[in-house]
Amino acid sequence: xxxxxxxxxxxxxxxxxxxxxxxxxxxxxxxxxxxxxxxxxxxxxxxxxxxxxxxxxxxxxxxxxxxxxxxxxxxxxxxxxxxxxxxxxxxxxxxxxxxxxxxxxxxxxxxxxxxxxxxxxxxxxxxxxxxxxxxxxxxxxxxxxxxxxxxxxxxxxxxxxxxxxxxxxxxxxxxxxxxxxxxxxxxxxxxxxxxxxxxxxxxxxxxxxxxxxxxxxxxxxxxxxxxxxxxxxxxxxxxxxxxxxxxxxxxxxxxxxxxxxxxxxxxxxxxxxxxxxxxxxxxxxxxxxxxxxxxxxxxxxxxxxxxxxxxxxxxxxxxxxxxxxxxxxxxxxxxxxxxxxxxxxxxxxxxxxxxxxxxxxxxxxxxxxxxxxxxxxxxxxxxxxxxxxxxxxxxxxxxxxxxxxxxxxxxxxxxxxxxxxxxxxxxxxxxxxxxxxxx
Numbered sequence: 001x002x003x004x005x006x007x008x009x010x011x012x013x014x015x016x017x018x019x020x021x022x023x024x025x026x027x028x029x030x031x032x033x034x035x036x037x038x039x040x041x042x043x044x045x046x047x048x049x050x051x052x053x054x055x056x057x058x059x060x061x062x063x064x065x066x067x068x069x070x071x072x073x074x075x076x077x078x079x080x081x082x083x084x085x086x087x088x089x090x091x092x093x094x095x096x097x098x099x100x101x102x103x104x105x106x107x108x109x110x111x112x113x114x115x116x117x118x119x120x121x122x123x124x125x126x127x128x129x130x131x132x133x134x135x136x137x138x139x140x141x142x143x144x145x146x147x148x149x150x151x152x153x154x155x156x157x158x159x160x161x162x163x164x165x166x167x168x169x170x171x172x173x174x175x176x177x178x179x180x181x182x183x184x185x186x187x188x189x190x191x192x193x194x195x196x197x198x199x200x201x202x203x204x205x206x207x208x209x210x211x212x213x214x215x216x217x218x219x220x221x222x223x224x225x226x227x228x229x230x231x232x233x234x235x236x237x238x239x240x241x242x243x244x245x246x247x248x249x250x251x252x253x254x255x256x257x258x259x260x261x262x263x264x265x266x267x268x269x270x271x272x273x274x275x276x277x278x279x280x281x282x283x284x285x286x287x288x289x290x291x292x293x294x295x296x297x298x299x300x301x302x303x304x305x306x307x308x309x310x311x312x313x314x315x316x317x318x319x320x321x322x323x324x325x326x327x328x329x330x331x332x333x334x335x336x337x338x339x340x341x342x343x344x345x346x347x348x349x350x351x352x353x354x355x356x357x358x359x360x361x362x363x364x365x366x367x368x369x370x371x372x373x374x375x376x377x378x379x380x381x382x383x384x385x386x387x388x389x390x391x392x393x394x395x396x397x398x399x400x401x402x403x404x405x406x407x408x409x410x411x412x413x414x415x416x417x418x419x420x421x422x423x424x425x426x427x428x429x430x431x432x433x434x435x436x437x438x439x
Contacts, residue, residue, distance in 0.1 A: 055241025
């Protein structure tokens with residue numbers, strides 16, 4: 001049976017909740033200025049950790065009260081996901097102003113796709129500690145403390161709550177693929193639209209700060225004491241962050257028929273595993289390089305067609321070195337007219353875990369829309385062993401460039417890698433459009 005041709009998928013709406021601000025324009029204005037959103041963490045005690053800083057969203061107040069969604073008290077990540085989804089719907093003209101889907105689509109053809117790392121699980125950390133301390137206070141010597149585990153916050157609420165709140169009855173996906181999850185959720189959603197399984201998808205990632213994650217990265221000795229310095233000679237580690245970003249994806253012909261704003265094209269994606277180590281990247285970025293090449297093939301582009309790269313750029317010794325080797329493997333080319341601009345958003349936001357790739361994806365879309373590459377902050381001495389003369393780390397201030405295509409990298413524990421290529425609408429950057437080849 002002959003398969004129907006893949007539809008061209010575009011981004012028509014953007015919703016962002018971040019340490020740089022809420023809403024796409026507030027977030028983008030701060031990112032363009034290179035404003036650093038990390039600071040002291042106040043959500044829990046960091047006394048036992050290597051750092052006391054992170055990308056915390058200060059004084060979080062959703063644009064709409066939690067009660068408006070009819071689901072009782074929400075965790076931070078649930079609230080982030082709901083707010084970002086509603087912002088994306090309204091930005092793309094599919095929201096009715098009251099938090100419900102409107103427009104030409106059957107509600108069974110509009111779905112959600114989210115990536116997470118910890119999701120809403122930090123909500124059980126406080127109750128567990130309190131129950132443990134109560135038992136410790138009243139325990140009998142020589143006995144093991146026992147306590148009832150509070151009802152766990154189901155991580156699937158991250159994708160399910162936006163679906164039920166806004167009446168989105170189409171495909172519903174949750175990807176717990178570590179720090180590649182935000183990109184992976186966008187890639188899976190784009191496929192659903194391209195293959196005709198959905199007419200529109202709300203896709204991205206959401207996560208919140210977690211004390212358990214702080215302690216885990218402390219045990220890895222992977223946390224920076226002050227700021228994130230991607231690709232810097234003196235980089236000392238990452239900072240954890242939180243937030244959400246959601247892209248509204250539609251088939252281009254349908255989007256243009258309803259007069260929607262078309263911000264960018266989801267031209268291709270690639271997803272290969274390192275299959276190397278549970279926490280360390282492959283030393284030469286093997287899976288990362290394969291993922292980048294697969295994304296280029298699907299987009300019908302060559303390495304010289306990419307005008308900027310949004311790097312995973314965690315600021316750790318191992319990850320930055322491995323990503324730099326993968327970039328050199330894919331993009332090192334004497335045919336390029338000049339160095340390839342590279343930027344790293346985690347220097348501004350910290351590492352927002354499952355939301356990290358989605359936030360960087362939103363930045364790529366906005367960069368293509370405005371022809372601006374946001375700067376990497378905190379880098380005083382770029383590591384010559386990382387980004388060679390084939391690459392230029394954009395730092396200090398944003399750069400105006402005639403952007404046609406951008407690649408967004410996201411890599412995670414377990415060897416998870418996912419890269420997505422976005423192109424500017426009407427740029428002609430994608431020669432063949434999304435192909436059938438899968439990473």
